[in-house]
Amino acid sequence: MLVKFIHDLTTNEKLQRAFAENPKKTLQQAGLSAKHQALFKKRDPQQLSQALIDELRMSPFTGFWFAPAISLTGISPASGRQGQTLEVTLTGQYFTDPMKADIENNTQRVPITIQKVSGAAEPKSQATGTLALAANLPTGPYTVRVTSNTQASSTLSMGFTVNASSGNTRATPSTKTSPARKASAAKKAPARKTRTKTPKK
Structure with missing residues (x-):
């Protein structure tokens, strides 16, 4: 209904004059819903355009042309x-x-x-x-x-x-390195050679 009314309003001079003289009466005679009549009173082009798109989408013949893209x-x-x-x-x-x-x-x-x-x-x-x-x-x-x-x-x-699944990723076991052994502080002294004295004749 809204689409038809706007189409007629843009092409029919008689309807244009009637709307200019008494918009409320013209909207009622067109059979527009209270919601659509309120949109005309607000004079909000964005809301009116959205209402047009919504009505066109409800049409089984033209709706798919105006459905917003997914x-x-x-x-x-x-x-x-x-x-x-x-x-x-x-x-x-x-x-x-x-x-x-x-x-x-x-x-x-x-x-x-x-x-x-x-x-x-x-x-x-x-x-x-x-x-x-x-x-x-x-x-x-x-x-x-x-x-x-x-x-x-x-x-x-x-x-x-x-x-990758946890089964495909094999965790390598951590090998603990044993701490380095501390070198003994006391170094072993090399064995002294003992000289054997030969008795004088």
Whole structure:
């Protein structure tokens, strides 16, 4: 209704004159809701634009053209070890329900099983899920990707790191070095040679 009224207001001179003479009556006759009428009274273009976007998004024909792009801003935790199964939280904007997520590099792609999405289609969104890291998964940095229900995606480059499992990292036992033995202070004197006197004849 709001979209149609604004379209008519910009193209219909008769409606323009009526609105200029009595805006309140014109808004009521157009069948606008009290909320939309209040927006016109405030004369706030930003709020009016947002109301237009919201109404267009509700339309089954044009909504997907005006839906804000999905955006991924963070993942927690940002690292894990081989063989672990983690509960992860994704944060961002305009997530969709349902949506997909994974971590990936040049050769590997590991899915994140999304269990819950909060704040779908809102400026502050959050999704929780599980991430199973195989015991032989290559270590190193991975890109995190989220994909909306319209196949739009957003990535967080090197947002997650796979570390080696504790079993793969063998701790070398520390060898205690025995303290140096103190040299005896008293040095042994070399044995004196005893001369045997030959008796005079």
